[in-house]
Amino acid sequence: xxxxxxxxxxxASVLEVLANAxxxxxxxxxxxxxxxxxxxxxxSQKENRTLRRKLQLLELKVARERAExxxxxxxxxxxxxxxxxxxxxxxxxxxxxxxxxxxxxNTWRGDQPINVDEGSGTSAQNVIVIESADTEAAGPGVKQExxxxxxxxxxxxxxxxxxxxxxxxxxxTTPAQPRDISRTPNAVLKSETExxxxxxRLGCPPTPRSEYLLYGNQSHRTVLSHRDSGDALQTGNDPxxxxxxxxxxxxxDVPVGLDTNPIRGDWNLYSSSxxxxxxxxxxxxxxxxxEVTVKEEGDDPLTWNADQTHLGEGQSQGNTSDFLDYRESxxxxxxxxxxxxxxxxxxxxxxxxxxxxxxxxxxxxxxQVLNSNDKARVQAGEGGATSGGTxxxxxxxxxxxxxxxxxxxxxxxQRVHVGVKPFSCSQCQMRFSQxxxxxxxQRVHxxxxxxxxxxxxxxxAQTCNLKRxQRVHxxxxxxxxPQCEKRFSHQxxxxxxxxxxxxxRAQYYPQTSGHES
DNA sequence: CTGGGGAGGGGGCCC
DNA sequence: CGGGCCCCCTCCCCA
Numbered sequence: 001x002x003x004x005x006x007x008x009x010x011x012a013s014v015l016e017v018l019a020n021a022x023x024x025x026x027x028x029x030x031x032x033x034x035x036x037x038x039x040x041x042x043x044s045q046k047e048n049r050t051l052r053r054k055l056q057l058l059e060l061k062v063a064r065e066r067a068e069x070x071x072x073x074x075x076x077x078x079x080x081x082x083x084x085x086x087x088x089x090x091x092x093x094x095x096x097x098x099x100x101x102x103x104x105x106n107t108w109r110g111d112q113p114i115n116v117d118e119g120s121g122t123s124a125q126n127v128i129v130i131e132s133a134d135t136e137a138a139g140p141g142v143k144q145e146x147x148x149x150x151x152x153x154x155x156x157x158x159x160x161x162x163x164x165x166x167x168x169x170x171x172x173t174t175p176a177q178p179r180d181i182s183r184t185p186n187a188v189l190k191s192e193t194e195x196x197x198x199x200x201r202l203g204c205p206p207t208p209r210s211e212y213l214l215y216g217n218q219s220h221r222t223v224l225s226h227r228d229s230g231d232a233l234q235t236g237n238d239p240x241x242x243x244x245x246x247x248x249x250x251x252x253d254v255p256v257g258l259d260t261n262p263i264r265g266d267w268n269l270y271s272s273s274x275x276x277x278x279x280x281x282x283x284x285x286x287x288x289x290x291e292v293t294v295k296e297e298g299d300d301p302l303t304w305n306a307d308q309t310h311l312g313e314g315q316s317q318g319n320t321s322d323f324l325d326y327r328e329s330x331x332x333x334x335x336x337x338x339x340x341x342x343x344x345x346x347x348x349x350x351x352x353x354x355x356x357x358x359x360x361x362x363x364x365x366x367x368q369v370l371n372s373n374d375k376a377r378v379q380a381g382e383g384g385a386t387s388g389g390t391x392x393x394x395x396x397x398x399x400x401x402x403x404x405x406x407x408x409x410x411x412x413x414q415r416v417h418v419g420v421k422p423f424s425c426s427q428c429q430m431r432f433s434q435x436x437x438x439x440x441x442q443r444v445h446x447x448x449x450x451x452x453x454x455x456x457x458x459x460x461a462q463t464c465n466l467k468r469x470q471r472v473h474x475x476x477x478x479x480x481x482p483q484c485e486k487r488f489s490h491q492x493x494x495x496x497x498x499x500x501x502x503x504x505r506a507q508y509y510p511q512t513s514g515h516e517s
Numbered sequence: 518c519t520g521g522g523g524a525g526g527g528g529g530c531c532c
Numbered sequence: 533c534g535g536g537c538c539c540c541c542t543c544c545c546c547a
Contacts, residue, residue, distance in 0.1 A: 402528090404528085404529095405529095406533075406534090408533075408534070409528080409529090412527085412528095413527075413528080415527095416526075416527070430525085432525075432526085433526075433527080434526080434527070435535080435536085436527095436535090436536065436537065436538090437524095437525065437526065437527080439536085439537090440524080440525080441524075441525070443524095444523080444524070458522090460522080460523085461523075461524080462523085462524075462525095462539095463538070463539070463540095464538090464539060464540060464541080465521095465522065465523070465524080467539085467540090468521085468522080469521075469522075471521095472520080472521075488519090488520095495542090496518090519547100520546100520547090521545100521546085521547085522544100522545085522546085522547105523543100523544080523545080523546100524542100524543085524544085524545105525541100525542085525543080525544100526540100526541080526542080526543100527539100527540090527541085527542105528538100528539090528540085528541105529537100529538085529539080529540100530536105530537085530538075530539095531535100531536085531537080531538095532534100532535090532536085532537100
């Protein structure tokens with residue numbers, strides 16, 4: 001019995017031990033699981049925090065955008081305002097910003113409506129980015145913009161990371177991001193415009209020189225990228241942030257902007273950042289002056305009226321590619337090549353056509369330019385490149401040597417070469433290099449036809465069209481073929497007709513006609 | 518092919 | 533000096 005008791009006792013103790021061991025195991029398992037679970041919870045919480053933070057950042061961004069839209073409907077304009085100068089612009093284009101076409105359209109989305117109107121809301125961030133891009137020189141401006149709402153350090157960091165970097169960023173680097181817009185020619189132009197603006201602020205008159213500088217900058221930056229694209233350039237300029245607060249506008253241009261809301265879609269971003277900036281109308285007439293003239297063509301998102309760009313004809317339409325093309329065309333031209341603005345700019349010598357470059361490099365180029373200008377002057381005296389006039393034309397276009405009697409005229413004229421089109425229609429995507437052209441264009445939308453024929457009910461939006469029309473009544477045919485007796489009322493008609501003589505249409509008109517000379 | 522109109526580009530002039 | 537406007541040129545489209 002005693003043995004039995006002992007045995008039971010031992011069993012009990014063994015069981016107890018086992019039980020304890022089991023409990024310990026269980027506890028251990030529980031603890032382990034709990035630890036794991038806890039770890040998971042911790043991780044989840046971290047994730048939640050991260051996501052929440054991101055959400056906050058996004059909200060901040062959104063809020064900021066809204067604030068900019070509402071508080072500063074024209075913020076874009078302001079930003080866009082001359083940061084620098086070109087065409088593009090565009091991007092170009094502080095004042096000028098508008099001018100250049102984005103070559104690598106990549107920056108531009110093909111589907112992007114180029115409308116200048118409001119609406120599309122660009123995000124502040126985008127704006128900032130663009131600005132920053134533009135602004136290389138303008139640094140400070142960018143900060144101003146940012147200052148608006150940067151509560152969240154991260155947020156600000158996000159944005160700023162972009163901006164500051166952009167500022168120092170080489171525009172020629174690869175594109176493909178929103179920021180790329182800045183690389184567009186327009187952006188370039190804008191920055192250029194900014195440069196101009198700066199020069200002006202510094203007391204330097206916007207002489208052709210500034211243009212050179214701008215131009216140079218462009219070539220330096222974007223031209224390259226544009227070229228790469230091989231697409232028609234789109235001119236978009238974007239001004240740099242630094243000019244954000246600036247109200248300067250390009251001389252000679254009156255911002256007749258129709259846009260009331262600068263901040264709109266991507267296009268707006270583009271435009272605003274690129275071109276508009278410098279071109280917003282001080283008067284606030286409503287005409288948007290900033291965007292770059294861009295034309296959508298097929299897949300090339302930002303084609304700058306590539307089809308219309310005829311640098312050779314002096315009508316580049318703000319296309320970076322045009323710009324490039326122009327540059328190319330210049331090279332082979334002995335008269336112009338030597339003083340190609342691109343070269344001059346490349347050296348970045350702030351030398352005006354009338355001033356000597358600071359460094360030897362620039363000096364050479366500059367001298368060349370001067371020589372060219374001298375030639376131009378001679379030509380002018382001989383009725384050459386200069387536009388007629390009794391006034392002395394002391395200012396010459398660095399691109400074509402055309403002479404003008406004041407630097408502002410040169411600046412405006414050079415937009416033709418650079419592709420800067422600071423004046424944009426708020427009702428369509430059309431852009432213009434001169435305010436007046438925009439004004440005339442808007443008659444298309446308003447239906448205004450102030451010029452009416454005294455002999456019929458016809459009325460026209462342009463005086464020249466009326467004059468041409470009146471030939472119908474007078475029977476006048478001012479265009480006569482020098483090789484035959486035919487006369488035409490339309491110059492184009494004569495032009496087409498002349499092909500008969502030149503043989504261009506020989507295949508259609510056998511020379512048996514006797515017109516062949 | 519011709520006639521005619523729409524519209525943009527750009528230089529010059531005037532205020 | 534700068535802006536507004538005029539004028540001309542040119543291209544494009546349509547009937």
